[in-house]
Amino acid sequence: MSQMQISQRAADRLARSTPHGIARRVRGLSDKAIAWLFIAPTIVLLLAINVFPLIWTVYLSFTDFRANRINRAVEWVGLRNYERVLTDPDIWHNMLVTAHFLFWTMFFQVLIGFALAWLINKNFRGHGVWTTIILLPMMLSPAVVGNFWTFLYQPQIGLFNYVISFFTGADPSSFQMIGSVNLAPWAIVIVDTWMWTPYTMLICLAGLRSIPDYIYEAAEVDRAGPFRTFWSITLPMVMPFLMLAVLFRSIENFKMFDLVVELTSGGPGSVTELASINLKREAFEKWRTGLSSAFAIILFVTVFGAANIYVKALNTVKSR
Amino acid sequence: MNGYRKTWAAVLCGTMLGGFATTSAQAQDITLCWAAWDPANALVELSKDFTAETGIGMKFEFVPWPNFADRMLNELNSGGKLCDLLIGDSQWIGGGAENGHYVKLNDFFDAEGISMDDFAPATVYAYSTWPKGTPNYWALPAMGDANAWFYRKDWFSKPEIQEAFKAEYGRDLAPPETQRELMEIARFFQGREIDGKTRYGVNIFTERGSEGITMGATGALYAWGFKYENTPGKYDMEGAVNSPEAVEALEFYKELYKCCTAPGYTDSYMQESLDSFKSGQVAMAMNWFAFFPGLYKDEQVGGDKIGFFVNPKQNVEASTLGGQGISVISYSEKKDEALKYIKWFAQPAVQAKWWSLGGYSAHNSVLNDPGFKDSQPFAADFLKAMGAVQDFWQEPAYAELLLAMQKRLHDYIVADQGTAQEALDKLIADWTETFEDEGKL
Numbered sequence: 001m002s003q004m005q006i007s008q009r010a011a012d013r014l015a016r017s018t019p020h021g022i023a024r025r026v027r028g029l030s031d032k033a034i035a036w037l038f039i040a041p042t043i044v045l046l047l048a049i050n051v052f053p054l055i056w057t058v059y060l061s062f063t064d065f066r067a068n069r070i071n072r073a074v075e076w077v078g079l080r081n082y083e084r085v086l087t088d089p090d091i092w093h094n095m096l097v098t099a100h101f102l103f104w105t106m107f108f109q110v111l112i113g114f115a116l117a118w119l120i121n122k123n124f125r126g127h128g129v130w131t132t133i134i135l136l137p138m139m140l141s142p143a144v145v146g147n148f149w150t151f152l153y154q155p156q157i158g159l160f161n162y163v164i165s166f167f168t169g170a171d172p173s174s175f176q177m178i179g180s181v182n183l184a185p186w187a188i189v190i191v192d193t194w195m196w197t198p199y200t201m202l203i204c205l206a207g208l209r210s211i212p213d214y215i216y217e218a219a220e221v222d223r224a225g226p227f228r229t230f231w232s233i234t235l236p237m238v239m240p241f242l243m244l245a246v247l248f249r250s251i252e253n254f255k256m257f258d259l260v261v262e263l264t265s266g267g268p269g270s271v272t273e274l275a276s277i278n279l280k281r282e283a284f285e286k287w288r289t290g291l292s293s294a295f296a297i298i299l300f301v302t303v304f305g306a307a308n309i310y311v312k313a314l315n316t317v318k319s320r
Numbered sequence: 321m322n323g324y325r326k327t328w329a330a331v332l333c334g335t336m337l338g339g340f341a342t343t344s345a346q347a348q349d350i351t352l353c354w355a356a357w358d359p360a361n362a363l364v365e366l367s368k369d370f371t372a373e374t375g376i377g378m379k380f381e382f383v384p385w386p387n388f389a390d391r392m393l394n395e396l397n398s399g400g401k402l403c404d405l406l407i408g409d410s411q412w413i414g415g416g417a418e419n420g421h422y423v424k425l426n427d428f429f430d431a432e433g434i435s436m437d438d439f440a441p442a443t444v445y446a447y448s449t450w451p452k453g454t455p456n457y458w459a460l461p462a463m464g465d466a467n468a469w470f471y472r473k474d475w476f477s478k479p480e481i482q483e484a485f486k487a488e489y490g491r492d493l494a495p496p497e498t499q500r501e502l503m504e505i506a507r508f509f510q511g512r513e514i515d516g517k518t519r520y521g522v523n524i525f526t527e528r529g530s531e532g533i534t535m536g537a538t539g540a541l542y543a544w545g546f547k548y549e550n551t552p553g554k555y556d557m558e559g560a561v562n563s564p565e566a567v568e569a570l571e572f573y574k575e576l577y578k579c580c581t582a583p584g585y586t587d588s589y590m591q592e593s594l595d596s597f598k599s600g601q602v603a604m605a606m607n608w609f610a611f612f613p614g615l616y617k618d619e620q621v622g623g624d625k626i627g628f629f630v631n632p633k634q635n636v637e638a639s640t641l642g643g644q645g646i647s648v649i650s651y652s653e654k655k656d657e658a659l660k661y662i663k664w665f666a667q668p669a670v671q672a673k674w675w676s677l678g679g680y681s682a683h684n685s686v687l688n689d690p691g692f693k694d695s696q697p698f699a700a701d702f703l704k705a706m707g708a709v710q711d712f713w714q715e716p717a718y719a720e721l722l723l724a725m726q727k728r729l730h731d732y733i734v735a736d737q738g739t740a741q742e743a744l745d746k747l748i749a750d751w752t753e754t755f756e757d758e759g760k761l
Contacts, residue, residue, distance in 0.1 A: 156583055
């Protein structure tokens with residue numbers, strides 16, 4: 001008996017066992033209606049927890065609403081919140097800090113991640129164990145990593161300062177990674193790179209392993225050198241994967257909050273105060289709900305716009 | 321079969337009765353919310369007497385200080401019913417009263433014969449009244465507190481240290497009388513070898529996230545005569561907040577941080593202060609009186625090794641106010657039981673026990689007791705400090721005002737950005753914006 005016949009008989013049996021009332025009701029529905037019936041709960045859920053809050057946030061961004069004073073009359077303030085956000089030098093400072101963090105974390109993560117993937121792809125003895133070890137930081141909680149690195153950076157007892165001191169001969173207590181205005185922005189870049197380079201490595205490794213061997217064999221036949229092979233085969237074929245990794249990590253790092261709060265709380269002063277940290281302060285400490293809604297919408301539009309441009313570029317690279 | 325049924329019926333009845341008993345006990349429990357610190361443990365001990373007397377069980381929700389304001393203000397703003405009683409910070413009183421979070425206690429005090437005259441005036445003003453200084457009470461003073469200092473008495477008394485200090489500064493090494501003397505002593509100890517280890521001058525509050533650096537720096541600002549307004553209640557801050565004295569005080573605090581703190585304390589508050597002192601890193605440290613009983617009992621650095629002193633004056637005697645009042649939450653479904661707790665807590669005998677357990681009573685019967693000053697090595701300093709305390713804004717928008725000050729101070733003191741004058745000018749701009757939003761300017 002063929003598979004098809006078995007399925008048909010099972011369906012008939014199920015139809016016969018269905019109570020008449022329900023069968024009559026369902027029989028009147030088209031396939032499209034039944035499909036809608038199935039996906040309706042999901043759509044309702046998405047509307048309730050995603051779309052509605054977004055629309056509500058847009059509405060609030062035009063008001064002076066404060067969530068800690070629910071009884072106060074809410075006034076429509078037009079574009080005043082947007083104007084305040086866009087003309088606030090402190091918020092522009094936060095955006096600059098975020099851009100610095102984003103650029104350098106991406107730079108190091110792509111560079112080191114690709115190099116690690118390239119090495120792991122050599123399939124040397126024990127590469128599986130090394131892959132697991134390299135992946136460990138990514139599996140930790142950002143709060144744990146933040147706390148852990150706070151101790152490593154401690155100038156008097158921290159291991160990081162001692163390692164630097166070992167190589168440079170400088171006094172370990174003579175510099176403070178998270179207490180110095182100049183070093184703190186790099187301190188958070190180092191920790192994020194340590195934690196998330198494995199993620200970039202994994203994606204690059206997938207890209208490297210997707211390159212068929214016969215292409216390398218053809219290059220060898222054509223007497224292409226290692227540099228030429230890398231430049232003309234490896235890099236172009238891994239590029240879409242790399243760009244995807246950059247897209248995912250950029251979106252995540254634009255929203256970065258927990259790791260940096262644990263490490264520096266945005267300090268010293270405001271030198272590591274990312275946009276998301278200030279947004280949280282505006283929304284849930286100062287309770288300027290209207291203004292923080294406008295701030296959130298501006299951040300959302302920025303990420304959404306940049307991601308769209310980036311995806312178009314990614315598609316262009318893929319279609320080559 | 322009949323026996324089997326009877327057994328099951330008995331089990332069922334027992335379970336139901338047990339359930340009722342449990343429900344009944346739970347209905348009698350009230351929850352008190354506070355910060356997780358030494359005095360909270362003393363309060364747990366004290367509250368056992370309340371349960372024994374009234375049969376009302378006590379539950380506690382203690383939140384670590386760095387998250388206390390966030391957690392509790394979110395709870396209040398969402399109309400949460402977690403807390404029946406809250407020992408909330410003095411600065412919350414305006415918001416608690418105006419936003420309807422706290423129950424007004426005037427009628428209750430009148431009915432129960434509880435008089436605010438029985439409590440230290442500074443604590444009633446700071447912890448209970450809103451609008452400030454008016455006889456509208458929203459809390460009972462629960463825990464008097466102020467920011468003060470402690471030092472390594474054993475190091476101060478070493479002959480070689482005494483000698484070296486006298487040679488350098490031409491006077492005996494003793495707890496400082498002024499802020500300038502404090503810096504001299506801190507400078508003297510900075511990097512000094514004592515018992516084979518490098519020591520540092522002081523630990524001061526520099527924390528960025530909650531309220532740390534503001535509470536620390538105001539210790540210097542108040543001592544120089546800092547005022548929030550030229551005329552109380554007018555919000556006229558220009559010339560008060562950025563007065564020459566305020567600028568000088570802020571420059572002093574920054575210099576103290578730069579010259580005389582141990583490396584790595586760029587985000588230091590209560591716990592870091594205790595850690596640096598207990599680990600023998602610093603000669604002096606600032607912290608709240610609330611921690612002093614625990615420090616005095618500490619086996620490593622307490623007893624004869626520790627001494628205490630009130631925040632030194634500069635132009636005026638002043639200390640930064642800490643401490644809290646106890647309020648009944650308006651969203652609570654057990655307000656009657658919560659009020660019973662306040663009535664019980666206000667009794668002189670309970671207040672005396674509160675002090676003996678490590679809490680800081682604000683009741684006159686305790687503070688005016690002839691033996692009070694000698695009851696603890698820091699008791700006299702506590703009395704002196706409470707006579708000259710000053711507090712931050714207590715406005716409903718206090719969190720916004722505090723965050724602005726945190727940012728401006730940390731930017732200037734720790735991150736070296738701009739001058740003291742610029743920091744205070746920007747602070748006035750921030751506060752003006754807040755008061756304009758509030759409709760007060």
